[in-house]
Amino acid sequence: MESLKMPLFFSSLFSILIVSNTVDTITKTHSITGSNTIVSSGGSFEMGFFSPGSSQNQYLGIWYKNIPVRTVVWVANREIPLLSSSSVGSSSILTIINSGILALVNGTGSVIWSPNMTGSTRDPVAQLMESGNLVVRDANDISGHFLWQSFDYPCDTLLPGMKLGKNFVTGLERHLSSWKSSDDPAPGDYTYRCDPQGYPQNILSSGSAEVFRTGPWNGIGFSGRPSLKSNSIYAFELVYTKEEVYYDYKLLSSVVSRLSLNQTGVVQRWNWIDRTQQWVRVLTSPTDNCDSYKLCGPNGNCIVGNNPVCGCLSKFVPQNQREWENGDWSTGCVRRTPLDCPNGDGFVKYSGYKMPDTRNSWFDRNMTLRECEMVCLKNCSCMAYANLDIRRGGSGCLLWFGELIDMRELNTNEQDVYIRMASSELEDSTAHSKKREIVAVTLALLTGVLLLGMSLIVYLRKRKRKNSQLNKEGILMHKSEQGYTDKTQKEDLELPLFDLTVIADSTNNFSINNKLGEGGFGPVYKGTLEGGQEIAVKRLSKNSGQGLDEFKNEVICIAKLQHRNLVKLLGCCIQGEEMMLIYEYMPNKSLDYFIFDQSQNTLLDWSKRFHIINGIARGLLYLHQDSRLRIIHRDLKASNILLDIDMNPKISDFGIARSFGGNETEANTNRVIGTYGYMSPEYAIDGLFSVKSDVFSFGVLVLEIVSGKKNKGFYHPGHYHNLLGHAWRLYEEGKSLELIDEALWDSCYQIEMLRSIHVGLLCVQESPKDRPSMSSVVLMLGSETALPQAKQPGFFTARNVLQTGSSSSKEATTTGNEITSTMLSAR
Ligand SMILES: *[C@@H]1O[C@H](CO)[C@@H](O)[C@H](O)[C@H]1NC(C)=O
Ligand SMILES: *[C@@H]1O[C@H](CO)[C@@H](O)[C@H](O)[C@H]1NC(C)=O
Numbered sequence: 001m002e003s004l005k006m007p008l009f010f011s012s013l014f015s016i017l018i019v020s021n022t023v024d025t026i027t028k029t030h031s032i033t034g035s036n037t038i039v040s041s042g043g044s045f046e047m048g049f050f051s052p053g054s055s056q057n058q059y060l061g062i063w064y065k066n067i068p069v070r071t072v073v074w075v076a077n078r079e080i081p082l083l084s085s086s087s088v089g090s091s092s093i094l095t096i097i098n099s100g101i102l103a104l105v106n107g108t109g110s111v112i113w114s115p116n117m118t119g120s121t122r123d124p125v126a127q128l129m130e131s132g133n134l135v136v137r138d139a140n141d142i143s144g145h146f147l148w149q150s151f152d153y154p155c156d157t158l159l160p161g162m163k164l165g166k167n168f169v170t171g172l173e174r175h176l177s178s179w180k181s182s183d184d185p186a187p188g189d190y191t192y193r194c195d196p197q198g199y200p201q202n203i204l205s206s207g208s209a210e211v212f213r214t215g216p217w218n219g220i221g222f223s224g225r226p227s228l229k230s231n232s233i234y235a236f237e238l239v240y241t242k243e244e245v246y247y248d249y250k251l252l253s254s255v256v257s258r259l260s261l262n263q264t265g266v267v268q269r270w271n272w273i274d275r276t277q278q279w280v281r282v283l284t285s286p287t288d289n290c291d292s293y294k295l296c297g298p299n300g301n302c303i304v305g306n307n308p309v310c311g312c313l314s315k316f317v318p319q320n321q322r323e324w325e326n327g328d329w330s331t332g333c334v335r336r337t338p339l340d341c342p343n344g345d346g347f348v349k350y351s352g353y354k355m356p357d358t359r360n361s362w363f364d365r366n367m368t369l370r371e372c373e374m375v376c377l378k379n380c381s382c383m384a385y386a387n388l389d390i391r392r393g394g395s396g397c398l399l400w401f402g403e404l405i406d407m408r409e410l411n412t413n414e415q416d417v418y419i420r421m422a423s424s425e426l427e428d429s430t431a432h433s434k435k436r437e438i439v440a441v442t443l444a445l446l447t448g449v450l451l452l453g454m455s456l457i458v459y460l461r462k463r464k465r466k467n468s469q470l471n472k473e474g475i476l477m478h479k480s481e482q483g484y485t486d487k488t489q490k491e492d493l494e495l496p497l498f499d500l501t502v503i504a505d506s507t508n509n510f511s512i513n514n515k516l517g518e519g520g521f522g523p524v525y526k527g528t529l530e531g532g533q534e535i536a537v538k539r540l541s542k543n544s545g546q547g548l549d550e551f552k553n554e555v556i557c558i559a560k561l562q563h564r565n566l567v568k569l570l571g572c573c574i575q576g577e578e579m580m581l582i583y584e585y586m587p588n589k590s591l592d593y594f595i596f597d598q599s600q601n602t603l604l605d606w607s608k609r610f611h612i613i614n615g616i617a618r619g620l621l622y623l624h625q626d627s628r629l630r631i632i633h634r635d636l637k638a639s640n641i642l643l644d645i646d647m648n649p650k651i652s653d654f655g656i657a658r659s660f661g662g663n664e665t666e667a668n669t670n671r672v673i674g675t676y677g678y679m680s681p682e683y684a685i686d687g688l689f690s691v692k693s694d695v696f697s698f699g700v701l702v703l704e705i706v707s708g709k710k711n712k713g714f715y716h717p718g719h720y721h722n723l724l725g726h727a728w729r730l731y732e733e734g735k736s737l738e739l740i741d742e743a744l745w746d747s748c749y750q751i752e753m754l755r756s757i758h759v760g761l762l763c764v765q766e767s768p769k770d771r772p773s774m775s776s777v778v779l780m781l782g783s784e785t786a787l788p789q790a791k792q793p794g795f796f797t798a799r800n801v802l803q804t805g806s807s808s809s810k811e812a813t814t815t816g817n818e819i820t821s822t823m824l825s826a827r
């Protein structure tokens with residue numbers, strides 16, 4: 001940076017000799033006192049005592065010598081003024097005192113200010129350089145080594161050659177700090193610094209609160225200041241090495257330019273115009289409303305000129321709609337389709353934005369954009385990536401972790417950012433991978449339809465013998481459901497086909513020891529593939545009439561769905577009479593195994609349960625709203641929630657799920673299938689199902705998870721209510737805490753527990769239209785906003801399904817096992 005060159009040194013000696021009262025150096029014999037000053041060798045800067053504004057206090061400062069508007073660029077004793085008194089000025093002195101240090105001494109001999117030197121010398125001199133830098137060095141050292149320099153301690157002005165930033169070796173951090181007022185140069189509220197955290201960007205703060213950031217350096221300028229480029233007057237740069245990081249600039253012409261931070265927190269660049277003898281402001285930051293740090297919250301997007309200015313980035317929705325509409329954007333936005341890491345997220349390109357806050361980022365200068373994507377994809381907390389440097393077509397890699405903060409739309413596009421999205425949000429998300437092993441299953445499904453036809457005949461014949469009345473309805477039912485499946489079937493389903501021998505080998509030939517249980521349409525086996533991958537194999541029972549239908553339904557539904565809270569279908573096996581579905585194996589069985597069991601329930605503490613509740617909610621939200629098929633599950637219950645090794649919940653069993661079209665929100669069926677205790681009244685009684693009947697089941701599930709009690713078969717000595725009624729009673733009496741499973745009680749989580757109960761009760765309200773949608777549920781669980789009062793639940797007395805249901809309804813089949821569905825004929 002600054003170096004003391006021989007000619008300069010001699011020229012300053014020379015000027016001392018010629019003009020005796022304009023020296024640039026303070027020595028043991030030459031001090032500054034009274035109205036004496038020192039002037040830099042070329043006459044640019046002057047140092048002496050001054051009183052700012054209307055203040056009577058005196059300070060020692062440096063200002064431009066040739067600029068008639070007194071512009072102080074640096075103050076020595078910012079915080080300790082020399083008090084006003086007629087005689088003080090003349091008696092204060094900046095001098096080298098006998099111990100060999102530069103000191104500002106007041107009228108009564110106290111040292112008011114003294115630089116903190118990095119070394120000592122017996123013969124120091126202080127020199128005001130042409131750059132405006134006051135340096136202290138050994139009188140005989142002309143190597144350019146300074147013991148101290150004022151450029152290391154900026155005040156409110158950044159002069160050319162000053163570094164705004166941090167030296168990692170010495171720890172020295174240089175930043176601007178505003179004056180308190182125009183009368184008081186003491187440090188005020190505002191600071192402007194080059195923040196090296198993550199990847200460097202300049203940040204303006206008020207106290208500890210960020211006010212504005214420039215955005216990260218992109219090789220040419222700051223991402224949030226695209227219009228600001230090096231120009232004919234000055235050139236700026238950001239230097240970032242192992243040793244230090246700093247922003248600086250240099251002047252390219254004779255025009256004087258400076259950067260300063262004013263008392264109300266505005267960073268401004270000023271150019272001195274000789275002709276008019278004025279400072280002209282050429283730049284201010286922040287510029288507009290959208291420069292306000294984090295104005296639109298996480299994942300928000302600020303658009304100047306819009307009213308309101310805040311919106312969400314595309315494919316994002318407000319985290320809290322109500323607050324958002326009221327102009328409180330602080331909670332920001334969330335993805336409309338939750339991520340599904342690590343099972344196939346991707347990235348969507350966003351162009352023309354200020355890069356998000358890089359304080360939680362990581363970078364590599366050598367990686368390509370492609371490598372950058374791969375690294376980001378692998379880490380589930382990596383939310384976005386971009387090229388680090390936009391020059392020469394782009395290079396390097398910048399990754400963001402956590403939420404994307406403080407983005408805004410710009411009117412230029414220099415740097416694209418790629419934001420992580422669920423696979424269903426990607427523009428062309430056809431599965432390119434796995435092509436080799438994947439066989440279009442359409443053919444198999446056609447076979448399936450044939451089989452279905454055949455088995456339907458067999459099935460109906462069997463039924464006819466058993467129950468002629470149901471038989472007739474059975475035909476009606478199949479006709480309507482057929483129409484629906486045909487519609488869906490036209491889409492190409494790509495699903496790996498497994499060979500029967502592979503599956504037989506993996507399950508020890510369907511050994512009884514490998515049997516995990518009984519699923520909706522047949523037994524489920526655990527298998528281990530040759531590579532060691534564990535699988536669950538659901539085998540269609542040959543004698544299951546309902547099974548083929550459900551099998552097909554499950555394939556159609558789940559093959560197209562991908563979400564971290566849905567069980568993943570790996571493939572199927574259709575060979576001869578055998579039809580099987582192959583899933584990822586869930587080592588921790590299902591939720592009912594833990595929450596209803598006295599010996600297992602302590603394994604799921606509250607934070608795990610809350611995680612499970614949230615996971616189920618997100619999975620269900622995906623089914624209802626975000627998946628391409630839009631699906632109503634219809635049989636949500638504890639035994640259909642599987643748990644992976646980390647106790648992440650996965651919704652399973654899509655045997656009776658139904659897809660619904662764009663505007664369709666409810667449908668009617670004359671075949672009510674579901675499970676007692678989880679079915680909503682309108683579904684159980686009238687066969688009406690909608691997303692809101694799933695919401696009801698979800699509510700039941702939440703109350704079961706919190707209480708550790710089954711809704712069905714709930715018994716309380718004091719009343720005839722089921723779990724829903726019991727929970728509601730306690731809620732009405734303000735005693736909701738009594739509902740909580742004792743194995744679970746932890747007062748730290750009281751608020752989350754109460755909130756979960758409240759949300760559960762909102763979900764089981766009698767009228768479907770009162771129940772929240774799953775997107776509201778997800779928001780309610782994740783925020784701390786006030787919740788509406790819950791109304792009376794549907795089905796809150798024990799056993800009133802059949803009482804209020806209908807006298808004509810009767811249980812048609814019960815396949816015995818808890819896991820299987822119960823079927824009701826409702827007409
Ligand atoms: C000099 O500074 C000392 C210590 O701050 C103070 O007590 C004294 O009054 C000052 N003298 C003058 C003349 O301001
Ligand atoms: C002077 O330097 C020392 C050591 O680097 C440091 O601890 C001290 O805080 C500094 N004092 C001032 C006033 O900067």
Ligand SMILES: *[C@@H]1O[C@H](CO)[C@@H](O)[C@H](O)[C@H]1NC(C)=O
Nearest residue numbers: 262263264265266268281284
């Ligand atoms: C700081 O700069 C802004 C923008 O130019 C201006 O509006 C404000 O009045 C300035 N503050 C002071 C105290 O001069």
Ligand SMILES: *[C@@H]1O[C@H](CO)[C@@H](O)[C@H](O)[C@H]1NC(C)=O
Nearest residue numbers: 363364365366367368395396
């Ligand atoms: C990046 O590439 C440069 C030039 O090819 C090389 O000198 C440097 O060591 C590389 N840095 C890293 C971290 O690999």
Ligand SMILES: *[C@@H]1O[C@H](CO)[C@@H](O)[C@H](O)[C@H]1NC(C)=O
Nearest residue numbers: 361362378379380381382401
């Ligand atoms: C993902 O990145 C974060 C931040 O660098 C790191 O703390 C975490 O360990 C990474 N996770 C994995 C699985 O690599």
